[in-house]
Amino acid sequence: MAGAELAPAPPRERRDRARIAGVDEAGRGPLAGPVVAAAVILDPRRRIRGLADSKLLTAKERERLALLIRARALAFGIGWADRDEIDCLNILEATLLAMRRALLALPVCPTHVQVDGNRCPWLADLPLPCTLEAIVQGDALVAAISAASILAKVHRDAMMRALDACYPGFALARHKGYGTPAHLEALARRPPSPLHRRSFSPLRRSGDT
Numbered sequence: 001m002a003g004a005e006l007a008p009a010p011p012r013e014r015r016d017r018a019r020i021a022g023v024d025e026a027g028r029g030p031l032a033g034p035v036v037a038a039a040v041i042l043d044p045r046r047r048i049r050g051l052a053d054s055k056l057l058t059a060k061e062r063e064r065l066a067l068l069i070r071a072r073a074l075a076f077g078i079g080w081a082d083r084d085e086i087d088c089l090n091i092l093e094a095t096l097l098a099m100r101r102a103l104l105a106l107p108v109c110p111t112h113v114q115v116d117g118n119r120c121p122w123l124a125d126l127p128l129p130c131t132l133e134a135i136v137q138g139d140a141l142v143a144a145i146s147a148a149s150i151l152a153k154v155h156r157d158a159m160m161r162a163l164d165a166c167y168p169g170f171a172l173a174r175h176k177g178y179g180t181p182a183h184l185e186a187l188a189r190r191p192p193s194p195l196h197r198r199s200f201s202p203l204r205r206s207g208d209t
Contacts, residue, residue, distance in 0.1 A: 018111055018112075019041050019074065019075075019108060019109070019110045019111045019112075020041065020042075020110060020111065020112045020113075020114060020144060021039045021040065021041045021075075021103065021106065021110035021112070021113045021114070021130075021144065021148075022039070022040050022041075022042070022114050022116075022138070022142055022143070022144025022145035022146070022147060022148045023037060023038070023039045023040075023099050023102060023103065023113060023114065023115045023116065023121075023145065023148050024037065024038060024054075024115075024116040024138070024139050024145050024146075024148040024149035024152055025037040025038075025095050025098060025099065025116075025149075025152055026054065026149065026152035026153040026155075026156045026157075027152075027156045027176075027177070028091055028095055029178060029179075030176060030177030030178045030179070030197075031177055031178070031179045031183065031187075031196055031197055031200050031202075031203065032083070032170070032172065032177035032183075032192075032193065032195040032196045032197060033083070033156070033159065033160050033163065033172070033176065033177035033195050034080040034081060034082045034083065034086075034098075034156065034159065035080060035081050035086060035091065035094050035095050035098050035156075036078065036079070036080040036098060036152045036153075036155050036156040036159070037078070037079050037080065037095065037098035037099040037101070037102040037148075037152055038076060038077070038078050038079075038102050038147075038148040038149070038150075038151035038152040038155065039076065039077045039078075039079075039099070039102040039103045039105070039106055039110075039113075039148055040069060040073050040075075040076045040144050040147040040148045040151060041073060041074040041075040041076070041106065041108065041110055041144065042072075042073055042074060042143060042144050042147060043072060043073060043074040046072035046073075047072075048065065048068050048069060048072055048143075048147065050065060051065065051143045051146040051147055051150070052140065052146055053139040053140045053146060053149055054139070054146075054149040054150045054152070054153040054154075055139075055149075055153075056140075057150070059157070062150050062153055062154050063154060065147075065150050066150055066151055066154040066155075069147045069150060069151055070151075073147065074108070075106050075107050075108045076106070076147075076148075076151060077101075077102045077103060077104065077105025077106040077107075078102055078105060078151060078152070078155050079097075079098045079099070079100065079101025079102035079103075079104070079105055080098050080101065080156075080159075081094035081095070081097045081098045081101075083194065083195055083196065083197055085097060086197050086199065087197055087198050087199040090199070091197075091199075091200075092119070096119065096120075096121040096122065097121070099115065099121040100121045100122070100123065100126065102148075102152075103121070103123065103126075103128060104126065104128075109127075109128055109129070109130065110128070110130045111130055111131070112130055112131045112132075112133065113128075113130050113131070113132050113133065114133050114134075114135055114138060114142055114144060114145055115132065115133065115134050115135065115138070115145075116134075116135060116137075116138040116139045116145045116148075116149065117134055117135075117136065117138070118134050118136055119134060120132040120133070120134050156176070157176055160172050160173060160176040160177055161173040163195060167193040167194070167195055169186060169190055170183060170186045170187075170190075170193060171183065171186065172195070177195070179202075184202070187202070187203070
């Protein structure tokens with residue numbers, strides 16, 4: 001499941017402006033599934049009203065805005081790290097890896113990158129000659145990071161709905177892998193699936209490592 005989604009390259013006349021990419025993730029806390037990151041370079045000439053931290057929006061609002069972001073952004077990229085990478089690296093390092101993949105999936109190179117939180121992915125070894133900035137609560141303060149949070153959340157939710165058909169019995173489409181009471185009850189009744197993060201409690205406590 002590790003990988004990235006590349007957006008189509010924008011027209012040439014839209015490439016020669018300042019390119020500030022906002023980066024955010026979705027799926028750090030769940031017990032199952034990948035962690036997904038998105039990078040978005042907004043087009044100042046094509047404004048998108050209603051951008052906000054994805055956690056403050058309804059699912060319907062996120063879906064509507066995600067379509068607008070994909071249609072109006074100068075560029076976007078999506079990357080993710082799978083369960084094996086999360087368990088091997090730890091969730092923080094896997095999140096930073098997903099962010100690297102999202103930035104590499106951009107069809108144009110950003111001149112500056114703004115990342116939600118207090119840590120930035122390591123980019124010195126990549127062909128991305130850009131500056132980096134970490135912004136705490138950036139998903140509520142910076143439009144491009146808000147857009148990235150929405151794309152990451154919508155993309156991950158779609159992945160979990162699709163994976164629910166492959167791994168039935170856990171209601172992944174409903175809770176998206178988070179540790180809800182229904183999810184914990186399902187884990188008490190059956191072995192974890194290949195999507196479940198063995199390094200996470202309660203899976204670690206139960207000896208499924």
